Amino acid sequence: MRRTFLLIFILFVGLIPVSERLGLSNIHPVVLLASEPTISPVSGDQLVDVQQRLDKILSKYKFNGSIMVLYKGYPLYRNAMGLADFDKGDSLAPNSPFQLASVSKSFTALAVMILHDQNKLRFDDTVSRYIPEFPYKDVTIRQLLNHTSGLPNYLYLVERYWQKDESISNREMIDLLAKYQLPLYFKPGSRFDYSNTGYAVLAYLVEEVSGIPFHVFMQTKVFQPLGMHNTFTYEQSILDTLSTRVKGHFHLGRKMKEYPYDPADQVLGDKSIFSTVEDLALYQRAWESNILVSDTTLEQAFCKATISGNKEVNYGFGWRFKDIAGRKVVFHNGLWHGFTATITRFVDDEFTVIILNNMNAKVGLIVNDIARNLNGVLLSYVDEPTPPPPTKKKKRSRSRR
Numbered sequence: 201m202r203r204t205f206l207l208i209f210i211l212f213v214g215l216i217p218v219s220e221r222l223g224l225s226n227i228h229p230v231v232l233l234a235s236e237p238t239i240s241p242v243s244g245d246q247l248v249d250v251q252q253r254l255d256k257i258l259s260k261y262k263f264n265g266s267i268m269v270l271y272k273g274y275p276l277y278r279n280a281m282g283l284a285d286f287d288k289g290d291s292l293a294p295n296s297p298f299q300l301a302s303v304s305k306s307f308t309a310l311a312v313m314i315l316h317d318q319n320k321l322r323f324d325d326t327v328s329r330y331i332p333e334f335p336y337k338d339v340t341i342r343q344l345l346n347h348t349s350g351l352p353n354y355l356y357l358v359e360r361y362w363q364k365d366e367s368i369s370n371r372e373m374i375d376l377l378a379k380y381q382l383p384l385y386f387k388p389g390s391r392f393d394y395s396n397t398g399y400a401v402l403a404y405l406v407e408e409v410s411g412i413p414f415h416v417f418m419q420t421k422v423f424q425p426l427g428m429h430n431t432f433t434y435e436q437s438i439l440d441t442l443s444t445r446v447k448g449h450f451h452l453g454r455k456m457k458e459y460p461y462d463p464a465d466q467v468l469g470d471k472s473i474f475s476t477v478e479d480l481a482l483y484q485r486a487w488e489s490n491i492l493v494s495d496t497t498l499e500q501a502f503c504k505a506t507i508s509g510n511k512e513v514n515y516g517f518g519w520r521f522k523d524i525a526g527r528k529v530v531f532h533n534g535l536w537h538g539f540t541a542t543i544t545r546f547v548d549d550e551f552t553v554i555i556l557n558n559m560n561a562k563v564g565l566i567v568n569d570i571a572r573n574l575n576g577v578l579l580s581y582v583d584e585p586t587p588p589p590p591t592k593k594k595k596r597s598r599s600r601r
Contacts, residue, residue: 241272242578251277253573261566265557266292268477269570271578272550275481284446284558286456295430296446297474298556301534303541304473305399306487307422309345309518311406311414313493313501314421320409323500327401330408334374334401335381339388341405344398345517346505348389351397352382358464367466370404370414377401392505392513396470403469414468426486428479434465434472448538449559456559459537471536477554484543484552502530524571527580533564542567549579 242250254269254277264282268275280294300307315321321330323342328334336351343349357376362368368376377397385393403414410417415433423431432438439445449456465472475483490498501517514521522529531544542563545552553570555563571579 240274240276242274242276246577247276250574250577253577254279254570257566257569257573260569261561263557263561263566264292264559265555265561266294266296266298266477267556268481268554270481270552270554273485278477282559284444285458286447286449287458290444292446293444295476295478296444297430297432297442297476298446298541298558299434299448299471299536299539300473300475300541300556301471301536301539302396303532303534303543304469304471306518306532306543307418307473307483308399308402308406308469309501310422310487310492311417312341312345312402313497313517315406315409317493317497321405327405330405331374331401333378335378336384336388341402343388344395344402344405346392346513346515347395347398348392348505348507348513349395349398350384350386350388350391350393351395351401352377352385353395354397354400354467355464357382358467362463364463365461366463368463370400370407370467370469373397373400373467374404390508392507392515399470400467401469403467406469418473422492423479425492426479426482428475428482431473431475431479431483433468434474439474446558448536450538451560462537465537471534475556477556480543480554480556481552484545484554488545531567535560546571546579551578 240247254267258267258279258281266280267277269277278294280292280296282292284290284292284296312321312323316323321341323345324340326337327339327341327344328337336349339349339351344351354373354377357380358368358373361376361380385391406417407414412420415435418433422428448459450459451457486492487498493501502519502521503516504512504521505515506512518532519530520532522531527549528547529544530547531542534541538558538560540555540557540561540563542553542555544554544567551574553567555561555566557563
């Protein structure tokens with residue numbers, strides 16, 4: 201049954217905040233976010249029209265998950281629909297935490313940026329300076345952040361050399377890299393190649409530099425300060441306490457099946473942060489408000505990477521970039537074992553779409569559809585024209601003799 205939540209933040213329905221389970225409820229936010237706007241920039245018939253347009257789009261995609269759409273900081277639209285667990289028939293709640301998959305990478309980048317501002321590391325330091333056993337001595341922290349390191353895929357090593365029924369930690373992943381020392385794909389800094397390995401290494405680097413586990417760093421330095429009470433890194437004990445656990449699914453014929461356990465689930469940094477659309481609204485506003493890191497550091501996060509030949513790549517620190525008719529879009533999508541997610545910000549229009557899904561939905565297509573439908577309503581870019589289909593050559597009629 202569809203439930204639309206349009207005006208009220210609901211954060212704690214049937215769910216004890218994760219911070220209480222971790223014994224961190226006495227930690228007070230060290231950063232005060234600007235309160236959510238109380239007056240909608242869109243009202244009346246226009247608001248109804250926007251909501252109806254969004255309802256129609258989600259119906260078109262048979263959407264199963266949670267979504268929030270913000271305009272000028274105001275949540276115009278919230279919806280949680282469908283099932284958290286298809287086998288049990290458990291319905292989704294608006295505060296159900298989803299696996300964020302690669303959207304987690306921006307969190308990892310933020311952790312590194314915090315340590316940078318604390319003068320505990322520099323972006324152009326080599327990784328081996330902080331992790332001596334790391335086998336690729338010339339790779340820098342910056343190259344891990346912007347996917348120009350050339351590191352081999354650790355998931356290949358896990359699949360080939362790790363026990364299928366045993367979880368693997370970031371430390372053990374580093375050990376695999378050191379033991380087998382697969383060759384780099386290319387000279388560091390010369391090319392761009394999206395790398396889960398790089399962000400898994402960064403999570404372990406955060407532990408080594410800060411002296412505390414990655415999940416504790418994230419709770420105390422990011423989640424708690426921002427008031428993200430239903431956000432946590434992968435921890436089986438937390439997942440087991442959730443009143444309704446969201447599971448990733450895939451299609452098997454006409455049925456939806458749960459993805460089986462993967463030893464790499466517990467490797468952090470490249471994925472495995474769980475959150476809600478409400479918490480992610482707080483999170484993305486923190487990036488907009490420059491309140492967790494300095495302006496200078498934040499500027500570096502949104503600078504495009506440069507590779508050989510001074511070519512620019514549309515990736516910074518944990519975020520992708522694209523331009524639509526001269527309008528800047530900052531985003532990251534994620535996909536992992538049935539979970540798909542996106543945070544997409546149309547920067548110039550102050551328009552943000554947050555989508556969490558647990559059945560492999562193509563979230564990028566949904567965002568594009570939303571942008572097209574609201575172009576001229578809330579968005580003001582000129583949509584790129586769809587090229588006309590190729591014309592078929594007319595067959596010459598044979599002359600009659």
